[in-house]
Amino acid sequence: MNARLSTETTELAIAELKTLLGARASTGLSVLDLHAGDESHHDRHRPQIVVSPETTAEVAEIVKIAARYRVPITAFGAGSGLEGGAIPIQGGISLDTARLDQIIEVRADDMIARVGAGVRRLDLNRVLRDTGLFFPVDPGANASIGGMTSTGASGTNAVRYGVMRENVLGLTVVTADGNIVKTGSLARKSSSGYDLTRLFVGAEGTLGIVTEIAIRLHPIPDAISAHAGFATLAGAVNAVIDIKRAGLAIGRVELLDQPLVGVINRRGTWQLPALPTLFFEFHGTQSEIAALSDTIAAIVSEHGGTPLQWPGPGEGTVRLWETRRDVLSWARGERPGSTSWPSDVCVPISALADVILETRADVDRSGLTAYIVGHVGDGNFHCVFKYLPEEAEQVAEVSGRIVERAIAAGGTASGEHGIGLGKRKYLEAEHGAEAVALMRSLKVALDPLGILNPGKVVPDPEPAH
Known part of the structure; x- marks a missing residue:
């Protein structure tokens, strides 16, 4: 043309x-x-x-x-x-999709909701509050449910409740020829036919446009939060691994490295020890958590942690998680005029400490400004660069090494942000040439004209020689 x-x-x-x-x-x-x-x-x-x-x-x-x-x-x-x-x-x-914002149906007894793609996560949970249920996938931003579905989003609650793939039961999708397809059902499980739902979850709008989503809901938990500092990054990560092995009911656990704790101390409303820090949320009644507190404290101490600080229910807990949500935007203020470039890798838990330590050392050698924050309970962490225009090429190099390091450890280039534009070149290294060829075949079969979000996810084929 x-x-x-x-x-x-x-x-x-x-x-x-x-x-x-x-x-x-x-x-x-x-x-x-x-x-x-x-x-x-x-x-x-x-x-x-x-x-x-x-x-x-x-x-x-x-x-x-x-x-x-x-x-x-x-x-x-x-x-x-x-x-x-x-x-x-x-x-x-x-x-x-903003006008596709209807909460179509809430089936409280089934713990299911059907929503339009434009419904925002926080708005949905405000509506659900009186039912005693909530939608747990929390990527931080007040994202749309359709966008979260398309990117395969995750977030701080994934260690307990899973990611979008586990929480989407069915979809309404418009295909590239304008047909309307419904996938899945309202049943909690199915072994009927190909799993078309998960074909579209995480496809980033390259195979079809999601307009409605049936999602799992969960009871709002009794939750108690705590935080502790650690002498080393490795100690913080290994404490999480041991807490999970002990079967303790973690709702959330977030790692903040020492430079990011420094941002909190300079720009937040409270002071923390200037150490790598874990924010915990434990689910259960106060008596249940109290019964476990000695075990939790012992594991933390064994890995070089400070005594657990319990901010208590209500305002203290809200402030702790608001701090986690806001700290990366505060970090941008440390370098006026800077741009954010977040990596988003996920590795097997057994490799997490080594990969994080190697990443921190790589960043320190580079002289770049970057912070590590992670959903360490499921092996996902972000190294977030705050860079000036003249540093962009160097950031791309270090960020590329983070991805390569994760893939070499058996992990993935993207735990929750998606592939989009930035990670396409790593797809073959992670999945293999044969799998990428199959992905291209699916793209061509479902979008033969190539009109759906072109240039995303699947790398362009190599030109014929």
């Missing part, structure tokens, strides 16, 4: 979209700019038009228009992604 024809066909598609949606199809520059990027470090790209459907049927009509004119279409949720998955790098249509 030549450039002139491409412009002409795009204009025809835009005209049809405006006829279909009226004011909910916008070509205004301010709207295009809002949909040109996400929270990642990747370059921004404007779409030609932003559409805001309100129903699955409208999404299907939009996709049919995109297919008819071969215009790329990229779904956009809350814009909180960290690997560029929502950036329309080939322009075209940005499909904003």
